[in-house]
Amino acid sequence: xxxxxxxxxxxxxxxxxxxxxxxxxxxxxxxxxxxxxxxxxxxxxxxxxxxxxxxxxxxxxxxxxxxxxxxxxxxxxxxxxxxxxxxxxxxxxxxxxxxxxxxxxxxxxxxxxxxxxxxxxxxxxxxxxxxxxxxx
Amino acid sequence: xxxxxxxxxxxxxxxxxxxxxxxxxxxxxxxxxxxxxxxxxxxxxxxxxxxxxxxxxxxxxxxxxxxxxxxxxxxxxxxxxxxxxxxxxxxxxxxxxxxxxxxxxxxxxxxxxxxxxxxxxxxxxxxxxxxxxxxxxxxxxxxxxxxxxxxxxxxxxxxxxxxxxxxxxxxxxxxxxxxxxxxxxxxxxxxxxxxxxxxxxxxxxxxxxxxxxxxxxxxx
Numbered sequence: 001x002x003x004x005x006x007x008x009x010x011x012x013x014x015x016x017x018x019x020x021x022x023x024x025x026x027x028x029x030x031x032x033x034x035x036x037x038x039x040x041x042x043x044x045x046x047x048x049x050x051x052x053x054x055x056x057x058x059x060x061x062x063x064x065x066x067x068x069x070x071x072x073x074x075x076x077x078x079x080x081x082x083x084x085x086x087x088x089x090x091x092x093x094x095x096x097x098x099x100x101x102x103x104x105x106x107x108x109x110x111x112x113x114x115x116x117x118x119x120x121x122x123x124x125x126x127x128x129x130x131x132x133x134x135x136x
Numbered sequence: 137x138x139x140x141x142x143x144x145x146x147x148x149x150x151x152x153x154x155x156x157x158x159x160x161x162x163x164x165x166x167x168x169x170x171x172x173x174x175x176x177x178x179x180x181x182x183x184x185x186x187x188x189x190x191x192x193x194x195x196x197x198x199x200x201x202x203x204x205x206x207x208x209x210x211x212x213x214x215x216x217x218x219x220x221x222x223x224x225x226x227x228x229x230x231x232x233x234x235x236x237x238x239x240x241x242x243x244x245x246x247x248x249x250x251x252x253x254x255x256x257x258x259x260x261x262x263x264x265x266x267x268x269x270x271x272x273x274x275x276x277x278x279x280x281x282x283x284x285x286x287x288x289x290x291x292x293x294x295x296x297x298x299x300x301x302x303x304x305x306x307x308x309x310x311x312x313x314x315x316x317x318x319x320x321x322x323x324x325x326x327x328x329x330x331x332x333x334x335x336x337x338x339x340x341x342x343x344x345x346x347x348x349x350x351x352x353x354x355x356x
Contacts, residue, residue: 002228002260009146017142027137031146036322038262038289069292085285085321097324103293105263107142 003040006105007047011057013107021112028061028111034104035069069102150264153232157267160244167353168250169346170266172290173274174283175256178300178333180208182274182342183251185333187215189343195246199238200253201230208253218242229260232267249350258283262290269353270295277301277308281315288322296327298342303332 014026033039041064048062069082073089074096080089087097145151161168171179183198190196198219200208209221220238222230235252252268254261262271273294275283278301284291291297297319299312316328329345332338 002263005227005229006146006263009149013142013144013146013148028139030142036289036292038259038287085288085318087321087324095324099292099323103289105146107144107146109139109141111137111139113137 003043004047004051006039006044007051007062010048010062010107011051014060014110017110024112026057026060026110027113028063030063030065030108030110032065032067032104032106032108034067034102036102037105038103039105041066065108067101067104070100071097072100073097147263147265150232153236154265154267157232157235158269161250161267161269162356164244164247165354165356166244166247166250167350168252168266168268169349170252170254170261170268170271171274172254172258172261172271172294173256173276174258174279177256177274177276177279179253179256179274180211181333182298182300182331182339183212183253184215185339186251186343186346187212187217189339192216194249196249196251197242197247198251198253199230199235201234201255203227203255218247224255228255228257229264230254230266231264235266248354249346258287258290262293269349272296272298274298274300275315275319277304277310277312277315281311282318284315284319284322291319291322291326294323294326296329296345299328299330301332302330303335303338 010029010031014029018024018026033041045062045064052058052060070079071082071087072079073092073094075094076089076092078089078091079100080091088095089097173179187196196217198212198217199222200212200219201222201224202208203224203226206221206223209219212219222234222238224230224234230252252266271294273290275297277299299315302312305312312330319326319328329341331342
């Protein structure tokens with residue numbers, strides 16, 4: 001239900017990145033969603049695609065990376081993926097374990113179109129070299 | 137094509153506002169609680185009964201979110217504490233900006249406890265940090281014992297789980313122990329309190345929890 005707001009937030013975050021790199025276009029964005037994040041991947045994909053279609057964002061694509069909930073055993077330090085909500089350590093059977101994330105809703109990567117990115121990077125590199133007297 | 141890694145939260149703008157709110161609350165020694173449940177689990181009733189039970193000297197303020205109507209604010213305003221309705225106009229959750237705007241004309245020096253009643257929804261509000269000290273999830277005994285497994289996100293993120301309307305248990309097949317066990321499967325550290333707004337003493341454990349939290353917030 002809130003996936004439309006989340007899709008809009010993803011686009012605002014991309015816009016903020018593009019503003020720092022004039023002339024570039026975003027082609028693909030990767031977003032990591034934890035299994036405890038209360039975000040429905042299918043619904044987010046649908047909302048995202050609906051905003052992008054026939055807009056200036058085309059042909060931007062969204063890749064959703066699903067992250068399983070993980071826990072860390074307090075006794076044997078085993079890091080394990082939680083299956084069927086079972087928080088007990090599968091290695092030693094200890095019941096006290098600690099959540100490691102699970103509620104992620106993170107921007108993972110952004111793919112930009114190459115020619116202009118390279119140009120911008122080259123210009124940046126040149127500027128950096130000048131600024132530091134050519135040292136690398 | 138060039139791929140660059142990003143290290144940011146999707147809701148970073150909300151997170152920024154929430155962190156600023158959290159800092160402000162801490163500075164003024166305000167305990168802020170964010171109440172989340174499905175519609176009808178008894179959030180407004182719990183707040184009404186809590187306001188009625190609190191010492192009138194307690195400096196409490198309430199924000200209540202709904203998609204439409206100011207019914208809840210009118211119910212809650214009867215207890216003499218400052219109450220403000222946030223009408224989201226269709227949005228299924230409260231966000232940091234809404235809290236910031238709603239509080240803009242309140243004197244925070246005069247508040248020790250801020251109770252935020254989120255929009256009735258077990259899903260969306262769990263994604264939006266409001267700068268609260270703790271999320272409190274409510275589940276009533278007229279719902280299903282498996283709700284914590286069906287909506288794990290909010291139980292995972294809540295510090296306290298209030299099982300409400302337990303006075304109805306004798307009339308229902310609801311297995312309260314199973315509901316609690318399910319919540320602990322999702323979130324082993326979650327605190328759980330059973331409460332009833334209609335039975336004498338039905339809110340004692342909850343009120344004790346609340347008062348202890350307020351003491352801690354003041355001392356911090």
